[in-house]
Structure formats: structure tokens, C-alpha cells
Amino acid sequence: MTKLIRVLTATAVLPGAALAVAGVLASAWADRLPDPVATHWNGGxxxxxxxxxxxxxxxxxxAVATALLAVTAVAALRRGRPVPRVTAGVGAGFAALAPATLLSVLVPNLDVPDWHAARSGSVVVLFLLGTAALGVVAAFVGGLPAPVLEAGPDLPSVGLRPGQRAYWSGRAVNPAMLWALGLIPVAIALLPAGLSWPMAIWIALVGTFVTVVTYRLKATVDAQGVTIRFGLLGFPWRHIGLGSIRxxxxxxxxTFGDTGLGLRFNPVTGTTAYxxxxxxxxxxxxxSGRTVLVSVDDPETGAGLVNDLLAQRVTRID
Structure with missing residues (x-):
């Protein structure tokens, strides 16, 4: 199966099949459905x-979601940057969401005298699970790794020589995040009809705690790969082995572009930002074709060391 066929199968055929099935069933059930149909439930x-x-x-x-997904995926493939598995799966699941919603509404309305008598809308859970399953299949069918490119001469380097020990550490801190999450709830409490003082203090404490464990970032590079740690506790953390980096x-x-602050993942581009x-x-x-962004000081040295280690294929430091 060629790459193009795999991508089209994941992004057009699978969600398109879900769309076709929903359309056929809606037409076949037309005489068994009330008009209008119940489309929202709150208990009943x-x-x-x-x-x-x-x-x-x-x-x-x-149809629009499926077309956009297929066109985007094929365009990325032609540029030599096919979508990662997660992106293909999330995209296909999203494209199938509309037909799943249609069927999850029509099924409870089948054979009832009018929309007030429609059965429970909890069947929507089954159709959502169906879209998730379709997304998993699409991820394995259409998610392709990007081709390995030859390192260009303009890539950062620190001039590491064979046999040299190598270690780099970089960090970034944003104290303003502490002040913002700590003081904003208190400011809201001072406004008319704002939060009560106990609730404002509670939210401020929770916000401050979350910020303390995430307001600073540290990245290290050695012969084992790149390790990323958040906050005072060093958690959440992630280690990316050297063999996984191109x-x-x-x-x-x-500041607020590139998916925003914190730990962010963009399923469309396959980019994870720290x-x-x-x-x-x-x-x-x-x-794998994905990209990881890490905001730290002196990134040129860290990136240069990674490239030098990749060039030498160092796997351990004695």
C-alpha cells in the first residue's frame, strides 16, 4: 500500500464511509422518524x-471536515511532512463526529409518535466510542513518519570531538505566572458580585500550587538524550532518547502563540510545546515526524550538543 493510498484511506475513506452510512440510514429511516426530532436532552x-x-x-x-482533513494530509505528504499517527487519528475521529452525532440523535427518535416521546439520548456514548475506534484505525493506517533528512551545514554545533564528555543544562523562569494566578482570584473577590473571600483564597492557593510546579522549566542534554522537567518538583517530566531525535x-x-504557555499539544501539527x-x-x-518545542535560555548550545551527539551516535558517557 503506497503512502498516498494509506493517507487517503485514513483521512477520506474511513470518515467518508461513516458519513455515507449515516446518510443512507437517515434516508431509510425517514418514514419512521417524527418531524421535528428531539435534538437535546436534559433528563428527558x-x-x-x-x-x-x-x-x-x-x-x-x-463532508466539509472530511474534505479539509484529506486535503491537508495530502498536502503535508507532498511536502515530505506526513501527519503523525496522533494527528491522523484525531483528525479522522473529528471528521466522523458529525455523522456520529446524526445517528446518535436519530436512533432515540425512531418509531416514536413525536419528539417529546424520544428515548434516552445516552446512546450517544456508543457512537462517540465508535468515532474513537475509527480514529485509532486511521492513526495506524495513515500516520506516517517523516523521512529522515540529511543534516544541513547550518545546524547548530558546539564542536564536540569524539570521546569528549558532554552535558548541557538550560532553564527558563516566569515569576509573573505566580503573581497572576495568586492575585487574580483575590482581585475578582473585590468586584461587586465577585467571588466570596473563602472561595477566592481557595482558588488562589490552588492556582499558586499549580504554578509553583510549572512556572519554571529545565532541560538537560547528555549522551542519553534530552530530559525536560517542569517546576520546583521536576514534574511533569519527559525524556526523549537520542535515537528518537532527527x-x-x-x-x-x-508568548501566547505556538499553542500558549504550559505543556501544550497541537494535534493538527503534531507539535508539543513546553x-x-x-x-x-x-x-x-x-x-516520528513530530516536533517538540522547549523554551529555555541558551538554546543554541543545547541544540548544538544534540546535533553533535547525533552525528557521532554517542550512546553513553564513561
Whole structure:
């Protein structure tokens, strides 16, 4: 199976099949459904939508999502950057969400005299599980690693020589995060109809604790790979083995761009960002096709050491 066929199967055929099944069933059940149909439940059905309108909107949204997913995936493949497994799976599951929603609404409305008599909408859980299963299949079918590229001459380097010991540590701190999460709830409590003082203090304490364990970031590079640690406790943390990295570069990150602050994952691009501030960052291009961003000071040295270790294929330091 060629790469193009795999990508089209995951992003067009699988969600397209779900869309076709939903459309066929909606047409076949037309005489067995009330008009309008119940489309919202709060214990019992409490809202309705004209049958034809609901079917058309769901099928149209599903068609648009499927088309966008397939076009994006094929374009990425042609650029030599096919989507990672997670991206392919999440995209296919999202594209199948509209037909799943359609069926999860029509099934409880089958053979009832009017929408007020519709059965429980809890069947939606089964259809959501179906979209998750479709996403898993799409991930394994259409998720492809990016091709291994030859290291360019402009990649950062520290001039590491064979046999030399190698270690680098970089960090970044954002104390403003402590003040923001600690004082904002207190400020809200001072506003008319704001939070009560006990609730504001409780939220401030929880926010401060969360920030303490994430407001600073540390990254280390050695012959084993790259280790990333958050906060005073060094948790959450992640280790990326040297064998999983294709190359390392640097770039400037905006404060609230690149998925925002904190630990962020973008399923569309396959990018994971470890950020406590904007500014310089290490960019790790992984063999899987994903990208890891780490906002730390002096990223050029860290990236250079990674590239030198990759060039020498060092696996341990004596």
C-alpha cells in the first residue's frame, strides 16, 4: 500500500464511509422518524430541530471536515511532512463526529409518535466510542513518519570531538505566572458580585500550587538524550532518547502563540510545546515526524550538543 493510498484511506475513506452510512440510514429511516426530532436532552428531551435541516447540517459538516482533513494530509505528504499517527487519528475521529452525532440523535427518535416521546439520548456514548475506534484505525493506517533528512551545514554545533564528555543544562523562569494566578482570584473577590473571600483564597492557593510546579522549566542534554522537567518538583517530566531525535534547531516563540504557555499539544501539527515564556527555544525534530518545542535560555548550545551527539551516535558517557 503506497503512502498516498494509506493517507487517503485514513483521512477520506474511513470518515467518508461513516458519513455515507449515516446518510443512507437517515434516508431509510425517514418514514419512521417524527418531524421535528428531539435534538437535546436534559433528563428527558427538551429541544427539537426540523428533521431535514438537522440531517443536511450534520452531513454537510461531516463532508466539509472530511474534505479539509484529506486535503491537508495530502498536502503535508507532498511536502515530505506526513501527519503523525496522533494527528491522523484525531483528525479522522473529528471528521466522523458529525455523522456520529446524526445517528446518535436519530436512533432515540425512531418509531416514536413525536419528539417529546424520544428515548434516552445516552446512546450517544456508543457512537462517540465508535468515532474513537475509527480514529485509532486511521492513526495506524495513515500516520506516517517523516523521512529522515540529511543534516544541513547550518545546524547548530558546539564542536564536540569524539570521546569528549558532554552535558548541557538550560532553564527558563516566569515569576509573573505566580503573581497572576495568586492575585487574580483575590482581585475578582473585590468586584461587586465577585467571588466570596473563602472561595477566592481557595482558588488562589490552588492556582499558586499549580504554578509553583510549572512556572519554571529545565532541560538537560547528555549522551542519553534530552530530559525536560517542569517546576520546583521536576514534574511533569519527559525524556526523549537520542535515537528518537532527527535534528535540533532553535527559534523564537511568541508568548501566547505556538499553542500558549504550559505543556501544550497541537494535534493538527503534531507539535508539543513546553513553555513558560516567549523567547528563544530548542526545536527538536523527531524521527516520528513530530516536533517538540522547549523554551529555555541558551538554546543554541543545547541544540548544538544534540546535533553533535547525533552525528557521532554517542550512546553513553564513561
Amino acid at each position: 428531551p427538551n429541544s427539537s430541530t426540523p428533521l431535514g435541516l438537522f440531517v443536511v447540517v450534520c452531513l454537510a459538516l461531516g 535534528e535540533a534547531t532553535t527559534r523564537e516563540l511568541s 513553555k513558560v515564556r516567549g523567547g528563544p527555544a530548542i526545536v527538536l525534530a523527531l524521527e
